[in-house]
Amino acid sequence: MTLEEGFSDQQEDLRVSFRRLLVEKAPSETVRRVIQQDPGYDHALWMQFAELGVAGLGIPEQFGGSGGGVPELIVIAEEMGRVLVPSPWFSTNVLAAHAVLAAEDSAAASELLPDLCNGRITATVALAEQGGEWRHPSSSMRATPAGDRYRISGVTTYVSDGCASDLVVCVADTAAGRSLFVVPVDDVGVLRRPLSSLDLTRRMAEVTFDEAPGRLVGSDGAADQVVNRVTALAALVLAGEATGGAARCLDTAVDYAKMRVQFGRSIGSFQAIKHLCAEGLVDVESARSALYRAMWALHERETSAGMLIHLAKALCCDTYMSAAIDNIQVHGGVGFTWEHDAHLHYRRAQVTRLLFDDPTSHRDRLMTHLLDEINGNRIA
Amino acid sequence: MRDDLVTHDDVRRAVRRFLAEAFDSKLTVRNWLERLFDAGWACPTWPVGFGGLDLGPDLAGAAYEEFGRAGLPGPPSGLARLLAGPTLLAHGSEGQKRHHVPRIMLAEETWCQLFSEPEAGSDLAGLQTTARRDGDSYVVTGQKVWTSGALDADVGMLLVRTNSDVRKHRGLTYLVLDMSSSGVEVRPLRQMTGDELFAEVFLNEVVIPVSNVVGAVGDGWSVAMTTLANERLALGAHSSLRFRISPLAGSRNTPEQQITVGELMTRPVAAEPESASGGAMVGRGIDALLGLAVKSGRSSDPHVRQALARLYTLDRANAWNTLRAESAARAGRAPGPEASLGKLMASRIARAWREAATAIAGADAMLAGSDGPLDGLLARQFLFAPAPSIYGGTDQIQRNVVGERVLGLAKEADPSRDIPFRQIRAAAGGQKARPRPSSNSGEFGS
Numbered sequence A: 001m002t003l004e005e006g007f008s009d010q011q012e013d014l015r016v017s018f019r020r021l022l023v024e025k026a027p028s029e030t031v032r033r034v035i036q037q038d039p040g041y042d043h044a045l046w047m048q049f050a051e052l053g054v055a056g057l058g059i060p061e062q063f064g065g066s067g068g069g070v071p072e073l074i075v076i077a078e079e080m081g082r083v084l085v086p087s088p089w090f091s092t093n094v095l096a097a098h099a100v101l102a103a104e105d106s107a108a109a110s111e112l113l114p115d116l117c118n119g120r121i122t123a124t125v126a127l128a129e130q131g132g133e134w135r136h137p138s139s140s141m142r143a144t145p146a147g148d149r150y151r152i153s154g155v156t157t158y159v160s161d162g163c164a165s166d167l168v169v170c171v172a173d174t175a176a177g178r179s180l181f182v183v184p185v186d187d188v189g190v191l192r193r194p195l196s197s198l199d200l201t202r203r204m205a206e207v208t209f210d211e212a213p214g215r216l217v218g219s220d221g222a223a224d225q226v227v228n229r230v231t232a233l234a235a236l237v238l239a240g241e242a243t244g245g246a247a248r249c250l251d252t253a254v255d256y257a258k259m260r261v262q263f264g265r266s267i268g269s270f271q272a273i274k275h276l277c278a279e280g281l282v283d284v285e286s287a288r289s290a291l292y293r294a295m296w297a298l299h300e301r302e303t304s305a306g307m308l309i310h311l312a313k314a315l316c317c318d319t320y321m322s323a324a325i326d327n328i329q330v331h332g333g334v335g336f337t338w339e340h341d342a343h344l345h346y347r348r349a350q351v352t353r354l355l356f357d358d359p360t361s362h363r364d365r366l367m368t369h370l371l372d373e374i375n376g377n378r379i380a
Numbered sequence B: 001m002r003d004d005l006v007t008h009d010d011v012r013r014a015v016r017r018f019l020a021e022a023f024d025s026k027l028t029v030r031n032w033l034e035r036l037f038d039a040g041w042a043c044p045t046w047p048v049g050f051g052g053l054d055l056g057p058d059l060a061g062a063a064y065e066e067f068g069r070a071g072l073p074g075p076p077s078g079l080a081r082l083l084a085g086p087t088l089l090a091h092g093s094e095g096q097k098r099h100h101v102p103r104i105m106l107a108e109e110t111w112c113q114l115f116s117e118p119e120a121g122s123d124l125a126g127l128q129t130t131a132r133r134d135g136d137s138y139v140v141t142g143q144k145v146w147t148s149g150a151l152d153a154d155v156g157m158l159l160v161r162t163n164s165d166v167r168k169h170r171g172l173t174y175l176v177l178d179m180s181s182s183g184v185e186v187r188p189l190r191q192m193t194g195d196e197l198f199a200e201v202f203l204n205e206v207v208i209p210v211s212n213v214v215g216a217v218g219d220g221w222s223v224a225m226t227t228l229a230n231e232r233l234a235l236g237a238h239s240s241l242r243f244r245i246s247p248l249a250g251s252r253n254t255p256e257q258q259i260t261v262g263e264l265m266t267r268p269v270a271a272e273p274e275s276a277s278g279g280a281m282v283g284r285g286i287d288a289l290l291g292l293a294v295k296s297g298r299s300s301d302p303h304v305r306q307a308l309a310r311l312y313t314l315d316r317a318n319a320w321n322t323l324r325a326e327s328a329a330r331a332g333r334a335p336g337p338e339a340s341l342g343k344l345m346a347s348r349i350a351r352a353w354r355e356a357a358t359a360i361a362g363a364d365a366m367l368a369g370s371d372g373p374l375d376g377l378l379a380r381q382f383l384f385a386p387a388p389s390i391y392g393g394t395d396q397i398q399r400n401v402v403g404e405r406v407l408g409l410a411k412e413a414d415p416s417r418d419i420p421f422r423q424i425r426a427a428a429g430g431q432k433a434r435p436r437p438s439s440n441s442g443e444f445g446s
Helices: A009-025 A028-034 A043-052 A070-083 A089-102 A106-117 A224-259 A271-299 A305-336 A342-354 A359-379 B008-022 B029-039 B057-069 B079-091 B094-105 B220-236 B251-258 B261-266 B278-295 B302-328 B339-366 B373-384 B395-406 B421-432
Strands: A123-126 A142-146 A149-160 A167-174 A177-184 A190-195 A204-217 B111-114 B130-134 B137-148 B155-161 B172-178 B184-189 B198-209
Touching: A009 A043, A009 A070, A070 A089, A070 A224, A070 A271, A089 A106, A089 A123, A089 A149, A089 A167, A089 A224, A106 A204, A123 A149, A142 A204, A149 A167, A149 A177, A167 A204, A177 A224, A224 A271, A224 A305, A224 A342, A271 A305, A271 B302, A271 B339, A271 B395, A305 A342, A305 A359, A305 B302, A359 B278, A359 B302, B008 B029, B008 B057, B029 B094, B029 B251, B029 B261, B057 B302, B079 B094, B079 B111, B079 B155, B079 B220, B111 B137, B130 B155, B137 B155, B137 B172, B137 B184, B155 B198, B155 B220, B172 B198, B172 B220, B220 B339, B278 B302, B278 B339, B278 B373, B302 B339, B339 B373, B339 B395
Parallel strands: A123 A167, A142 A167, B111 B155
Antiparallel strands: A142 A149, A149 A204, A167 A177, A177 A204, A190 A204, B130 B137, B137 B198, B155 B172, B184 B198
């Protein structure tokens, strides 16, 4: 499939039915209620996601997943991003399950993935340390062999749903190099501290490992490619959420501009407002194009996928931020109130652009790819 | 659409078959264009009998790709092909279509667009050039301005007022003007780049046959909207729906049509006129900038890298937007207001190019000509950068189009919209006659 061909009918159906589900089950009142209590998401809705196969997207059926590929993940991400539904989907399915899958360890996959896909167990991936980058994970993490397990020590942070997860997938250095581990959180060696996240609809935690018992997943010293795959997928899914959120902010602003009357005219008839919305549409459509182009590239395993994801993550997250800001501006005083959802998007936009590396750093990596291409052409 | 042209592969095979039968590099350009026209490959999205095959943009794209792979030339991609052709096909009489469409595709005619006037720019419907009916003719008097390519044009798309007693949008009529008519005077205008690519056109009692009316008398506005929608698409889109090489067109370039196709294909590519496509122009320049950054050792500077990545991102996003829009329009719908998105993107790209280029070149960006970076390209593009956000409808007008016709926001207030044209002038004249304060005396607007 390609950008020209677009989504299949099945994928479009998935979007329609998932949007309908979220409209029904995750209206703003519900979202606002569940974020005030633990675990920070609606457990019944999560179980429903599992029933629908959303919790096992992208995971082969032999491991209990529901199949599908990158396009299905992006459809879900966009729709989740529109309504800001708090859910362990990103941490459990996108991060943890795909990390285990990428490790190419069929024993671990057979054992761990079915429970992640059916929603019984939630999990997350811990990569960053404070101020650090996701693609170059925490350098403080160490693992030493202890019988058939390893003892893991170190500090990770900005861990999505860290406090609500049953398992933490992490990366730590062994004698052989960077390796992937799964650690159950109920061990005394795992200390989880909830962080006060700016984004009220996405919780995160600091996770400290102190001689915590971990199971090696994949070969010893072979975690680099897992990190590459998971950070790429995470960046793309966040770009999808950002695009959905941006589209929603624009829709909300346009609706309000049509309805709100001042000086005897709807405010959308004033160029100051109209032009803001028009530029917003250029932004959102461009973000969509970049998102879908990168999505098909990753789905079809094109060599340019990595570069296109850097482009999309930067563009979609910048677009979300500006759409969230403009949405507040168009609404005026109402947009600055606690009761209006505009601030929930503004908060999410800030976190989405910083999670899994910020736009500046993604643009910088995009340049590295472009310059490599030029040099490659020169040699060839 | 033809039954045997359903998939990309069908189209590719058909093109290859056509090439095997019809192509010979010793053909004259003229003869090659005739063969393309007769077979329907000149513009595959156009109707059968008019150089096309009624293909959707998706399948047409496959055909263009196939011709592109073989490096073959096609009809010129100027205003004649991009604006006049689609307008005539949508609104023209059978006679007009039969006369002009082949001439456009065989590079015989170049066209210019006679819309804007000194007193009617963004408010195009307020134009004042008038056409008076006289038997089987109209007699036209007035002045047009910002007319690209007017000096070389054989034919003009002319919008005039045929009735001043109705609302301004209602009294307009669209005419085909033979630019060699008596009373047509073209005076070149010098642009800020130093070039003379556009002109002002004076029309003094020019006689135009009534049979040259496109669409209905008084319905010129909707005909002009077709032209403008196609213009937005052409200026903004990063369209893949075109031949990559084409000969110069028009009666002033007839020698060009007598050389062989082989000669046309092997000669160095002439610079495309800047006004032809903002997107394409700047797109070519990105590679030049990347090369300059590497050569001048600036490619590791963080500011330069961000500027270049932003430029690259905008350019790609515009290309992908176009691709998505083209596929969405598979049914062969005429370009709608969505094309304004591409037009706005082209403006952004021109600005991003200017900033990235300046970041790379530093103080050298003060220099032009052969002293300047990239043999003067940087300076030329710097000077050209303000143009895309003005020509073909300003960014401000495009934002109105997007806001009103795509997003559905309420229309801009226009007190002149609902009164007869004649009364607008009187009202505006009355205001102008008021004495103006000579300095900031505290009086605002009027």
